[in-house]
Amino acid sequence: MVRVLHTGDWHIGQTLRGYSREYEQAQVFDQLIGIIAEREIDVLIVAGDIFDSQNPSGEAQRLFYETIERLHRARPSMKTVIVAGNHDAAGRLEAPHPLLARFNVRVVGNVRRRDGRIDVERHHIVLADEHKEVLLHILAVSYPTATCLPALTRLEDEAGSPVVRAVKELYDELYESIRPKLQGVPLIVTGHLHVMGAIQSEGAERRILVGGQHAVPHDVFPVEASYVALGHLHKAQRVGRDTVRYSGSLIPLSATEQPYKHSVTLLSIDSSGITMEHIPIERPLPFLRLPATGEIRLTDLHDHLAQLGLASDLEPHLRPFVQVRLAREGLLSGYREELDRIADGFPVRIVEARVEPLPGVAAQLDTAADAFTHLAERDPEEMFKLAFAKRFNAEPTVDHLDVFHRVQAEV
Numbered sequence: 001m002v003r004v005l006h007t008g009d010w011h012i013g014q015t016l017r018g019y020s021r022e023y024e025q026a027q028v029f030d031q032l033i034g035i036i037a038e039r040e041i042d043v044l045i046v047a048g049d050i051f052d053s054q055n056p057s058g059e060a061q062r063l064f065y066e067t068i069e070r071l072h073r074a075r076p077s078m079k080t081v082i083v084a085g086n087h088d089a090a091g092r093l094e095a096p097h098p099l100l101a102r103f104n105v106r107v108v109g110n111v112r113r114r115d116g117r118i119d120v121e122r123h124h125i126v127l128a129d130e131h132k133e134v135l136l137h138i139l140a141v142s143y144p145t146a147t148c149l150p151a152l153t154r155l156e157d158e159a160g161s162p163v164v165r166a167v168k169e170l171y172d173e174l175y176e177s178i179r180p181k182l183q184g185v186p187l188i189v190t191g192h193l194h195v196m197g198a199i200q201s202e203g204a205e206r207r208i209l210v211g212g213q214h215a216v217p218h219d220v221f222p223v224e225a226s227y228v229a230l231g232h233l234h235k236a237q238r239v240g241r242d243t244v245r246y247s248g249s250l251i252p253l254s255a256t257e258q259p260y261k262h263s264v265t266l267l268s269i270d271s272s273g274i275t276m277e278h279i280p281i282e283r284p285l286p287f288l289r290l291p292a293t294g295e296i297r298l299t300d301l302h303d304h305l306a307q308l309g310l311a312s313d314l315e316p317h318l319r320p321f322v323q324v325r326l327a328r329e330g331l332l333s334g335y336r337e338e339l340d341r342i343a344d345g346f347p348v349r350i351v352e353a354r355v356e357p358l359p360g361v362a363a364q365l366d367t368a369a370d371a372f373t374h375l376a377e378r379d380p381e382e383m384f385k386l387a388f389a390k391r392f393n394a395e396p397t398v399d400h401l402d403v404f405h406r407v408q409a410e411v
């Protein structure tokens with residue numbers, strides 16, 4: 001029996017509206033370390049977006065290395081497999097390899113080729129027991145950048161997406177290279193990309209656009225894989241088939257992720273097959289929506305915040321995050337300042353104040369969203385007007401348009 005734990009999208013160093021997430025991230029790593037010890041995990045898979053930025057702060061790097069060291073201490077026999085996501089700098093993530101190897105950590109930052117062939121050994125991890133009997137194979141594949149996909153150029157008369165084809169070819173080549181070695185032993189494949197049909201959140205996941213394509217069908221992964229451990233989307237979910245899964249993030253990374261439930265997926269693998277268990281991760285801090293459903297008037301915000309009954313001396317890093325849904329009616333243009341003034345008297349951190357766009361604007365936005373794939377055919381000024389209306393709930397003035405035209409001319 002092999003026990004594998006699937007997680008991803010840690011986004012260490014992330015800030016939300018300027019607020020640090022370090023306290024929450026340290027708290028969920030404590031939970032993770034507890035799970036690993038208690039459930040006697042053999043392999044930990046972190047499916048990309050370790051850091052939130054290509055250039056993580058000293059604090060973010062310290063939290064990462066502390067966590068690696070603590071994970072290793074909690075479970076010295078455990079192997080950790082980390083792949084880079086689109087937020088990570090592949091080279092930087094791989095650079096500490098000589099040290100990380102001492103902690104039984106393998107990092108795959110990108111796909112490298114020699115004479116056109118993939119250096120497969122970098123991606124292939126074999127887990128064996130004390131009698132050298134092989135228990136599990138892992139194909140660790142990072143976020144495929146354009147340089148990882150040399151087959152990206154569109155073929156003559158190609159009807160489908162060259163990105164989908166190139167990603168499929170990448171997985172096919174990797175799988176075919178290790179296929180003779182598998183001999184019926186289970187295989188786990190990793191990926192960091194948007195798989196079609198999955199639910200994405202707004203604002204946090206950053207659309208990946210390789211050659212104008214940002215999602216691939218789930219059949220790019222070999223059907224022979226017992227499990228596909230995905231990262232990138234922050235909602236824990238299956239996609240296409242039960243064994244192709246996003247573990248989801250450990251904390252909500254944007255206001256739209258407020259309703260998400262966070263978990264890690266435990267895979268128990270033996271000769272009879274694979275079983276999955278989703279182990280919940282508790283939110284270290286409340287992430288509230290005010291009101292829970294519907295909207296409130298700005299004038300009622302004070303009462304709603306008072307009803308939370310929070311201790312006024314709550315330390316800044318322990319203050320709950322709050323998203324506010326405001327009714328449009330009676331809202332003045334300086335409402336954001338007024339909102340901050342009201343919230344200032346309470347130990348909360350407002351991360352979003354959303355006003356639903358006017359019905360007419362909403363309909364136009366929907367039309368624009370439908371036409372997203374034909375963005376090139378859309379008039380830039382029309383798009384600017386829509387974006388302006390969405391952001392400010394008003395039409396741009398002549399002065400705004402004048403500035404827009406000057407910027408457009410410069411571009």
Ligand SMILES: [Mn+2]
Pocket residue numbers: 048049085086087192205231232233
């Ligand atoms: Mn990502």
